[in-house]
Amino acid sequence: MKLLRLSLLCLFVLLLSTALAMPGIVGPKVEEVWKQQLGQNRGVSVAEYRRGWFGARATTALQARDGATELRSKIQHGPLLFTAEGPRLGAVYSETRLSTERLQPQLRAQLEQFYGRLEHSPLVLESLVGFDNRVHNTLHLEPFTRSDAGGKLKFDGGTLQFETDYRGAALDGTLQLGASRLLQGGIEKFRSAQASGKFHYVVAARRGEASIQLPQLHSDSDSGPLELHNADLQLNIQLLNSGLLKLVGDLNLPQVQSATPVTSLKQHLTLPQISVADLGHYLGALLAPPADGNWQRVMRRPLQLQQQLAIQSANGPMLVDADLDWRGLSTAARPVNMAPDQWLVPLTGDVTFAAAEQALMQSPLVGQAMTLRKYGLLLEDGDELQMHLQVKRGQLQVNGQPLPADLFMMALMGQF
Structure with missing residues (x-):
């Protein structure tokens, strides 16, 4: 019995010694990999790394055109890690937060729009590296309740x-x-x-x-x-x-x-080539349209897209096929109201519209449909109404015939 107790005590001392020694062995390697991995990213730099025996603290700077954002990380060295979900075994665990003292102005404005004045980071990234070399990351976005004039x-x-x-x-x-x-x-x-x-x-x-x-x-x-x-x-x-x-x-x-009579919708959309910056720009405009209605500012960037849209209504289907190449507005363009033909200059593309007659005539678009039909811009093909638009070199063609853009817009808006 004494031999068993002595063996268990020796095993416990061995495990404890290993647990205490390993953080000192793991720490330098973690620092090396941390700096190496972040250093491979453009605009990212490790501003500070303070390593201790059981863990470390790191500050990372993210540089952008309109300012910098600072991230602060608390790092634990394994094997015993105290995570947000309780004790775990692994090589490394870290928690990374935004520094509220140093945020890119646009990012700060976007966050404070929902969270109010930032007292702490509403974003937290947890990272756990297991002994199997798998990296588990969890990004938490805090809940919020915001009250203002909008509700x-x-x-x-x-x-x-x-x-x-x-x-x-x-x-x-x-x-x-x-x-x-x-x-x-x-x-x-x-x-x-x-x-x-x-x-x-x-x-x-x-x-x-x-x-x-x-x-x-x-x-x-x-x-x-x-x-x-x-x-x-x-x-x-x-x-x-x-x-x-x-x-x-x-x-x-x-x-x-x-x-409306619409019962279902399917859309197939292709963006054949777009930069990350332009994608973020247009997604932002889609989620939060410009409050001042200045779409010229939004549409300065290029955009190519192909779309097939199928709308099913209680009275029949409506189909829209589009292939558009928007080259963007000149950065020198003044923010004034542009005439319809000015919008066509940077645009090349085709749009085909087809709809069951009853689907269109019993929809909120009935007024526009009747005007377009009256002037021969919406053509009949059996029980279907069709229209084909083509823009090339700033010129608009409707069903193969040239038409000034302002006249088409007047017909579309029922202003004839």
Whole structure:
């Protein structure tokens, strides 16, 4: 019995000695890899790294054109790690937060729009490196409740989890976005259920795919209520040799309830080549349209797209095919109201519209449809109405015939 107790005591001392010694062995290697990995990214630098026996503190600077953002990380050396979810065994664990004292001005404005004055970072990145060389990352987005003149907006927060090996050969992850709700004057104007998604990206192939599902969305506006059920978005992404991205997306809205006869919608969209900066620019404008209505500022950047849109209504289908190449507005262009023909100068493309006659004549577009039909711009083909638009070298053709852009807009708006 004494021999057993002595053996257990020796084993305990050995394990304790190993646990105390390992952080000192792991620490220098963690510092080396940390600086090496971050140093490979353009505009990223490790401003400070203070290493202790059981852990370290690091400060990382992200440089951008309009300012810098600072990240602060607390790092633990294994084997025993105290994570946000409890004790774990592994090589390294870190928590990284935004420094509220040093944020890129645009990023600060965007965050404070929802979170108010920042007392702490609303974003936290947890990273755990296991003994199997798998890297587990979890990005937490804090929930918020914001009240202003626009109403009371509540968001339940979100979580992005992604995993890879230490070489970063492939990236797999999941996304959870909490429910949100907007009240105006005590009346619910917007509500969305929790959204979920997943993604996979292979670094060597420079391509990946992602999917997002939204079970329910409800909004109420002056034009009436809108409710979507089981919305689904599928994305494919490819990094081209030019450094630009190719994106292919499929949006499926199988159940649409609104004040219009529309019952479902499908869209296939391709962006054949777009820079990360331009993609972020247009996504930002889509999510938050310019309050001053200055679309000239938004449309300064180039954009190529191909789209096939199929809308099913209670009275029949409507189809829109588009192939557009927008070269962007000159940065020297003054922010004044541009005539319709001026918008055509940087544009090349084709748009084909086709709809069942009853679908169009019993829709909110009936007024425009009747005007276009009256002037021969919307052609009849059996029970279908069709129109083909083509823009080339700043000139507009409707169904193969030249037409000044301002006259087409007057017909479209019913101003004849």
